[in-house]
Amino acid sequence: MQYELTQRFYFEAAHTLERTVDAEPSRRIHGHTYHCEVALRGAPDERGMVMDLGHLRRALEPLRDALDHRLLDEVPGLERPTLEGLCAYVAQRLAPRLPQLAWVRVWREASGDGCTLTLAPRG
Numbered sequence: 001m002q003y004e005l006t007q008r009f010y011f012e013a014a015h016t017l018e019r020t021v022d023a024e025p026s027r028r029i030h031g032h033t034y035h036c037e038v039a040l041r042g043a044p045d046e047r048g049m050v051m052d053l054g055h056l057r058r059a060l061e062p063l064r065d066a067l068d069h070r071l072l073d074e075v076p077g078l079e080r081p082t083l084e085g086l087c088a089y090v091a092q093r094l095a096p097r098l099p100q101l102a103w104v105r106v107w108r109e110a111s112g113d114g115c116t117l118t119l120a121p122r123g
Helices: 023-027 053-067 083-094
Strands: 003-015 030-042 101-108 113-118
Touching (some): 030 083, 053 083
Antiparallel strands (some): 101 113
């Protein structure tokens, strides 16, 4: 059996974007409340857990700290401060420490925008 264990966190951040639609407001610094959810896929171990949620939360703490109350344009390693870019950033940071990482989702509840990055199974 395969399970998906998920954990969410949120962060407040600002960014600018180069766009072709609604371009002017996006070029100015503006902020959002972002939500992020990550999923680990696997079979439970002898304790009945895919991963202890305490360990998962600890793995997410430095990531949240790197993004929360930041200008995303200036975050090292974040190629573009788009939803897609944030998904890739989160996945790149977590995958080495969480080999069971299955997918990453980033969304902005207030605007209804979201993006999910599904990772290929390892093995």
